[in-house]
Amino acid sequence: MAGGLRLQDESADGRRYNDENSIGEKDMKYILLMSGTRAGAETYHASPKQDINAHMAVLHRINQDLAESGEFVATQGLSEPKEAKVVRGEKNGLPVTDGIFPESKEFLLGYWIVDVANADRAYAIAGQISAASQNIPIEVRQFAAHEAKSR
Amino acid sequence: MKYILMMNGKKSDFERYARWSREDLQANVSFMRTFSKELKDSGVFVSTEGLGWPSEARLVRAGNDGEPITDGVFPESKEFLAGYWIIDVENPEQAYKMAARASQAPGAGGKPANMPIEVRPVLSGHADLGL
Numbered sequence: 269m270a271g272g273l274r275l276q277d278e279s280a281d282g283r284r285y286n287d288e289n290s291i292g293e294k295d296m297k298y299i300l301l302m303s304g305t306r307a308g309a310e311t312y313h314a315s316p317k318q319d320i321n322a323h324m325a326v327l328h329r330i331n332q333d334l335a336e337s338g339e340f341v342a343t344q345g346l347s348e349p350k351e352a353k354v355v356r357g358e359k360n361g362l363p364v365t366d367g368i369f370p371e372s373k374e375f376l377l378g379y380w381i382v383d384v385a386n387a388d389r390a391y392a393i394a395g396q397i398s399a400a401s402q403n404i405p406i407e408v409r410q411f412a413a414h415e416a417k418s419r
Numbered sequence: 420m421k422y423i424l425m426m427n428g429k430k431s432d433f434e435r436y437a438r439w440s441r442e443d444l445q446a447n448v449s450f451m452r453t454f455s456k457e458l459k460d461s462g463v464f465v466s467t468e469g470l471g472w473p474s475e476a477r478l479v480r481a482g483n484d485g486e487p488i489t490d491g492v493f494p495e496s497k498e499f500l501a502g503y504w505i506i507d508v509e510n511p512e513q514a515y516k517m518a519a520r521a522s523q524a525p526g527a528g529g530k531p532a533n534m535p536i537e538v539r540p541v542l543s544g545h546a547d548l549g550l
Binding site for chain 2: 299300301342344345346347349351352353354355356357358361362363364365372373374375376381387391392394395396398399403404405406407408409410411412
């Protein structure tokens with residue numbers, strides 16, 4: 269559980285570096301997670317194409333603003349929940365896959381990684397994304413690397 | 420084909436993890452490092468991140484005035500993302516194989532935890548999400 273604590277490479281000076289970017293001046297990395305149920309994702313994908321395009325246009329603008337302010341690190345959209353599989357290793361090490369999830373399961377739909385001056389700035393960006401996306405709640409978390417350093 | 424392998428857990432799972440013995444934690448961390456190295460050596464590694472504790476998670480919504488409204492209260496059943504790997508592989512079977520390997524990371528007592536790993540394709544093009 270939570271092996272993610274030390275997933276990243278640790279360099280000789282004890283700082284941590286990602287493959288996606290080096291630690292910037294701001295050095296407060298947050299991940300903004302957008303999640304939803306399978307039913308929610310299906311409703312979204314069934315909405316009119318122009319609505320989806322309008323939504324994407326706003327997200328694209330937010331991404332551009334983040335790139336211009338130097339706060340953008342990465343963003344990624346995930347495929348639809350129906351493509352999700354859960355995998356366990358069994359004794360022989362072979363994967364056992366299963367595609368059955370409870371209806372209440374919240375699937376990650378996409379994320380943004382931002383490098384900001386403080387938590388309030390991360391919340392403000394999350395608020396923008398939320399406002400652009402029918403006020404869907406955005407979960408904001410700091411990365412383990414920073415958290416480990418501050419302990 | 421890019422896939423994301425996700426480790427999820429409830430707050431109680433994280434709290435249990437925090438109480439593991441030092442040896443068990445070290446064995447787990449060491450496994451994760453080896454696993455990341457294997458992914459890099461085999462040329463499929465894209466990125467990996469570990470997230471902070473669920474107690475630090477906040478849920479943010481925009482209010483009517485556009486200002487963020489934060490909330491740190493989650494249902495007990497809520498699954499938090501603990502960390503993820505993104506890999507670039509030829510087919511889903513290869514992704515499942517890597518996920519099975521991650522699933523076997525040692526847990527409490529040093530035995531393979533066989534924790535579930537959620538596997539999903541990630542969207543590659545900008546067209547899909549306007550990104």
